[in-house]
Amino acid sequence: MSSRITGKFKEIRRKEGKAFIPYIMAGDPNIGRTRELIRILEECGADIIELGVPFSDPLADGPTIQKAAKRALDEGVTLKKVIELVGNMRITTQIPIILMTYYNPVFKYGEERFVHEASAAGVDGIIVPDLPPDEAGNLIKHAGKSGLDTIFLLAPTSTEDRIQKVAKASTGFIYYVPITGITGSKLSPDASIESHIARIRSVTDKPLAVGFGISTPEEAAGISLFADGVIVGSAIVKRVAAPDVELRNYLLSLRMAIK
Secondary structure, three states: OOOOHHHHHHHHOOOOOOEEEEEEEOOOOOHHHHHHHHHHHOOOOOOOOEEEEEOOOOOOHHHHHHHHHHHHHHHHOOHHHHHHHHHHHHOOOOOOOOEEEOOOHHHHHHHHHHHHHHHHHOOOOOOOOOOOOOHHHHHHHHHHHOOOOEEEOOOOOOOOHHHHHHHHHOOOOOOEEEOOOOOOOOOOOOOOHHHHHHHHHOOOOOOOEEOEEEEEOHHHHHHOOOEEEEEEEEHHHHHOOOOOHHHHHHHHHHHHHHH
């Protein structure tokens, strides 16, 4: 049985479109606002939502998401509360939801318990940026049994061996990071991104989504020419506290650009 994420990419491919995948931090500034934001994201054309799990030492994240994580932690948001949030949202939405979490909270929670409870709540996939596929055997095994997609990252510096491993271990889609840096870094689109994606496509037909550094509709449009999905995070997180009309206009401009 295919996952909601796989089903969504198949549907988008049939329509010759591209996926819009926004990221927000769960619990920033509070769980109630996150519920509202999930509804807003879906209403503004999101295909899949990436939900960050707050962690005290987010090594891959830049200042914007670090501050969002701190605000959520100060609100007492935990991995368990994020899982419960997804379960509550499933009453009103079936949009695919991915949890982006660091390994420490998963390790403390217990891999098997985490996968079981996340899947039961309606989580569709997980991204653990500090857990490479070589070290993720148990998590991949438990996730496979529960129908939870495991999404791994590739970068411009990835070797052929790493590309093969990530292509094999990833389900749902592969996450390509076009810059060497942290979230929110400035993206400079150039021909190298397209050539790196072509290199990955030579070994797999799994969907490829590109994230990190995309903030403008123009950048999103450029990336969507050769990616299957576009992930926008820090630029959305910066606007979480903005008036809803301003946030909606920004989200709709991204949705229109990603075709």
